Amino acid sequence: MSALEVSQKTGRFIGVGVGPGDPELITLKALRLIQRASVVSYLANDEGGSQAKTIASEAFAGVTHAQNEIAIVMPMSTDRSLANEAYDNGAKAIANELLQGKDVVFLCEGDPLFFGSFAYLLERLEGHFQCQVVPGVSSxxxxxxxxxxxxxxxxxxxxxxxxxxxxxxxxxxxxxxxxxxxxxxxxxxxxxxxxxxxxxxxxxxxxxxxxxxxxxxxxxxxxxxxxxxxxxxxxxxxxxxxxxxx
Structure with missing residues (x-):
């Protein structure tokens, strides 16, 4: 992805912590952003299951508009080259939505910046787009x-x-x-x-x-x-x- 200047016309990339598992530990700010987002992204396994999305299921119940979803399939492997490829592809898909002026909320278990997968996407998108982090309850x-x-x-x-x-x-x-x-x-x-x-x-x-x-x-x-x-x-x-x- 080529370097892009941060523009007010692009969407925001927002990492949202959804906590360790109890859906009632999601903050009010995280709830509001999830429900208002145009696009929601999250890590998923090969079958499409997502721990973070499951934790946030009650938040999705309050969504009143159509939302696009970007599931970043993460292979269960210790080979970091496969993980990096997944993050590269995920970052490109998210960038395409941001360039259309859409906010993208990335759901992260626990806290986004504490052993969080959001950090790997942040390093790929920060400096190109507006980025924001909403902390979550850590494990x-x-x-x-x-x-x-x-x-x-x-x-x-x-x-x-x-x-x-x-x-x-x-x-x-x-x-x-x-x-x-x-x-x-x-x-x-x-x-x-x-x-x-x-x-x-x-x-x-x-x-x-x-x-x-x-x-x-x-x-x-x-x-x-x-x-x-x-x-x-x-x-x-x-x-x-x-x-x-x-």
Whole structure:
């Protein structure tokens, strides 16, 4: 896509966070933008299913005009070249709508700029079009609420890592920080459990899947957790077992 000057005549590209799964966690601003949008875009699997669109289903019930949809099919593969090709094609389709003066709302699970797919589209379209971001409730905040447990207090340090990080990086985070959230546990669950044992933090950890959804699962004693790969939408919350009161 050739460079384009930002023009008031083009539409806006708006990344909207729809939260981790509970449709009632969508903000009023996100709801309004979804319902008013000329075009809605989202990631989809090979069968056309979209987690973000499903979360926002109640918002679509209030739409009173025709909306175009751009489903960006994301192959389930670790090959980043395939993902980049999907983002390239998605960005071109979105740009075509923006050039017609239509606003495009991109639905993103959680928050658009926190491990969000919106970031990859933003880097392709920012500078060419007006871009806006509406924050959403992240899975980290939703996990803390589901556990009724604070992530950090007083002077505790806090780190966020991914199951895609190396074993050494995860070990270091667990050893150096009071509170650690390990995102995208999925396939890395056996490695994460090993790291928790190695750093003596099994008793500090909680495990959550599909937060805010009907199939939500919370394991408060991770020593009982199956030592095998889990679903993509899963994470570990690790906090100090004992905390001071001052």
């Amino acid at each position: 980290i905040n939703a996990a803390s609420s589901a556990l009724n447990h604070p992530l950090t207090v007083l002077k505790e340090s806090f780190a966020v890592v991914s199951g895609r990080h190396t074993a050494e990086q995860i070990d270091t985070a667990l050893a150096q920080h009071d509170s650690v959230v390990i995102m995208k546990a999925g396939r890395a669950r056996p490695r994460i459990l090993m790291a928790l044992r190695k750093t003596n933090r099994m008793q500090d950890a909680k495990y959550l899947e599909y937060i805010g959804r009907e199939n939500e699962r919370i394991v408060r004693d991770v020593s009982t957790l199956e030592d095998k790969a889990g679903p993509y939408f899963s994470l570990f919350v690790v906090t100090k077992s004992e905390r001071g009161t001052r």
